Amino acid sequence: MKYLCIVLALAACSEPDQTQATSTAVVAEATSDSIVPAQYANGKLVRITKSDAEWKRSLSEMSYYVMRQEGTERAFTGKLWSNKARGTYVCNACGLPLFASAAKFDSGTGWPSYYQPVAADYVRENRDNSLGMLRVEVECARCGGHLGHVFDDGPAPTGLRYCINSASLRFVKD
Numbered sequence: 001m002k003y004l005c006i007v008l009a010l011a012a013c014s015e016p017d018q019t020q021a022t023s024t025a026v027v028a029e030a031t032s033d034s035i036v037p038a039q040y041a042n043g044k045l046v047r048i049t050k051s052d053a054e055w056k057r058s059l060s061e062m063s064y065y066v067m068r069q070e071g072t073e074r075a076f077t078g079k080l081w082s083n084k085a086r087g088t089y090v091c092n093a094c095g096l097p098l099f100a101s102a103a104k105f106d107s108g109t110g111w112p113s114y115y116q117p118v119a120a121d122y123v124r125e126n127r128d129n130s131l132g133m134l135r136v137e138v139e140c141a142r143c144g145g146h147l148g149h150v151f152d153d154g155p156a157p158t159g160l161r162y163c164i165n166s167a168s169l170r171f172v173k174d
């Protein structure tokens with residue numbers, strides 16, 4: 001009888017956990033450490049729009065500053081510039097897979113650098129005239145989060161250098 005009571009107690013305990021797990025999976029929040037694949041409607045990447053207040057709530061202070069206010073982290077301070085593990089770098093705000101570790105190279109700049117994105121339509125480029133320089137800004141095509149800039153002094157095969165803030169990325173190991 002005593003044994004049966006323990007079994008029942010354990011069963012009761014496990015139930016709320018299962019409910020919680022199911023609801024988390026349905027919501028598929030971008031805060032999870034997983035890849036959230038692109039979805040298309042009428043051949044176009046489905047975008048994510050949130051209010052400024054919502055982004056502020058869901059991002060760390062540094063990521064909000066970089067991704068929503070187009071800030072730049074100081075060189076050699078981010079957590080991913082020297083990462084050499086195999087995996088995928090996803091958008092820190094929406095989980096879109098942006099860069100593969102195979103396309104990462106050591107640029108010596110102190111920011112994670114890649115010669116190409118996972119797919120051409122996963123990033124969007126905008127001309128950026130700030131700081132008295134003409135640069136090409138790169139943002140996540142799904143959520144509009146600022147990532148960094150792209151320059152044409154990168155290595156083969158593309159000759160491009162996507163200079164990206166660690167604060168805009170999350171690393172998902174293979």
Ligand SMILES: [Zn+2]
Binds near residue numbers: 091093094095142144
């Ligand atoms: Zn995004």
